[in-house]
Amino acid sequence: MDSHSFYSQLLEIRPLQSGACRVVSLANQKGGVGKTTTAVNLGAALAQRGHRVLVVDADPQANATTGLGLERGARPSLYDVLAGSAPLRAAVRGTAIPGLDVVPSSGDLAGAEVELGSAEAREFRLARVLGRDVAGYRWVLIDCPPSLGLLTVNALVAAADLVVPVQCEYYALEGLGALLATAERIRRSLNPALRIAGFLLTMYDARTKLAGQVGAEVRSHFGSLVFRTVVPRSVRLSEAPSFGEPVLSLDPSSRGAISYRLLAAEFERRYGVDEPAAETPSRGPGGRGYGTIAPEPAGLVQAWPPKEPWGAREVRG
Numbered sequence: 001m002d003s004h005s006f007y008s009q010l011l012e013i014r015p016l017q018s019g020a021c022r023v024v025s026l027a028n029q030k031g032g033v034g035k036t037t038t039a040v041n042l043g044a045a046l047a048q049r050g051h052r053v054l055v056v057d058a059d060p061q062a063n064a065t066t067g068l069g070l071e072r073g074a075r076p077s078l079y080d081v082l083a084g085s086a087p088l089r090a091a092v093r094g095t096a097i098p099g100l101d102v103v104p105s106s107g108d109l110a111g112a113e114v115e116l117g118s119a120e121a122r123e124f125r126l127a128r129v130l131g132r133d134v135a136g137y138r139w140v141l142i143d144c145p146p147s148l149g150l151l152t153v154n155a156l157v158a159a160a161d162l163v164v165p166v167q168c169e170y171y172a173l174e175g176l177g178a179l180l181a182t183a184e185r186i187r188r189s190l191n192p193a194l195r196i197a198g199f200l201l202t203m204y205d206a207r208t209k210l211a212g213q214v215g216a217e218v219r220s221h222f223g224s225l226v227f228r229t230v231v232p233r234s235v236r237l238s239e240a241p242s243f244g245e246p247v248l249s250l251d252p253s254s255r256g257a258i259s260y261r262l263l264a265a266e267f268e269r270r271y272g273v274d275e276p277a278a279e280t281p282s283r284g285p286g287g288r289g290y291g292t293i294a295p296e297p298a299g300l301v302q303a304w305p306p307k308e309p310w311g312a313r314e315v316r317g
């Protein structure tokens with residue numbers, strides 16, 4: 001992994017032309033590093049900044065699906081689309097965040113790994129179904145399962161860019177070599193367009209020395225490829241999925257929400273996209289970054305009556 005030359009072909013991300021769509025996969029075969037949390041909240045933050053975003057849940061665990069308020073088992077799902085029994089359009093669902101749509105997953109997607117195993121051009125299934133039908137979105141964010149199996153390979157073949165969430169814990173770098181080797185193999189053989197859009201440090205706990213050390217190590221390996229925005233460990237981020245909504249709408253002023261808004265701004269800059277699309281559903285009054293409180297999306301209260309399972313004394317994380 002020390003050899004930059006090995007994956008140097010993966011490095012240069014290309015700016016996004018106006019009106020174009022970019023498919024980005026969030027992948028790391030290590031489990032629980034923040035792939036889904038990032039797909040949901042970066043998606044919501046970009047949508048709140050005025051972009052149309054589609055989250056594709058490619059994980060049979062369906063955490064992005066439920067995290068965006070859809071019931072587990074929503075049909076048609078990505079499984080039906082990959083199996084050829086439903087068009088992508090039929091599987092696209094709206095969410096309570098204007099501009100943010102999702103293609104739900106279902107448990108039987110796990111079977112797709114096996115069923116596609118013998119199919120012709122099995123690595124290109126997702127690329128083909130997306131290729132036909134994502135016009136109108138600015139970004140398509142594919143939430144990958146924690147493996148380097150066929151679903152992740154499909155996601156990397158379908159994507160132009162790869163975002164790698166890295167948890168600020170011991171062994172954070174473990175497995176990144178295998179992930180990058182897989183990405184490089186896919187770039188050479190199946191998808192020459194594949195690039196790394198960035199590494200994202202997640203679950204950063206400023207109180208621990210370890211988080212700082214891991215952050216420094218990841219930056220020393222990957223330099224400017226690491227997003228400057230760091231996602232802190234935040235209780236609110238981990239609670240949001242139980243409400244079926246992004247923390248961006250659940251608690252817009254929490255540290256987790258602020259960090260994903262900062263990431264969205266950095267993401268736009270990385271793609272050379274400065275101005276959100278003309279119709280801005282909900283842009284905060286203060287511009288970017290800290291101090292930006294995105295207005296609550298319309299219809300939120302009706303969609304999710306407020307619940308307070310933690311009592312009045314809860315500490316915002």
Ligand SMILES: Nc1ncnc2c1ncn2[C@@H]1O[C@H](COP(=O)(O)OP(=O)(O)OP(=O)(O)O)[C@@H](O)[C@H]1O
Nearest residue numbers: 031032033034035036037146203232233234237238
């Ligand atoms: N910054 C954070 N602070 C606190 N908890 C977090 C943070 N990010 C994610 N979590 C929580 O950690 C757990 C794992 O996060 P997440 O589901 O996003 O990871 P993942 O990489 O998608 O996992 P998997 O590999 O199982 O798909 C979840 O319970 C999530 O709510």
Ligand SMILES: [Mg+2]
Nearest residue numbers: 035036059063
């Ligand atoms: Mg996940």
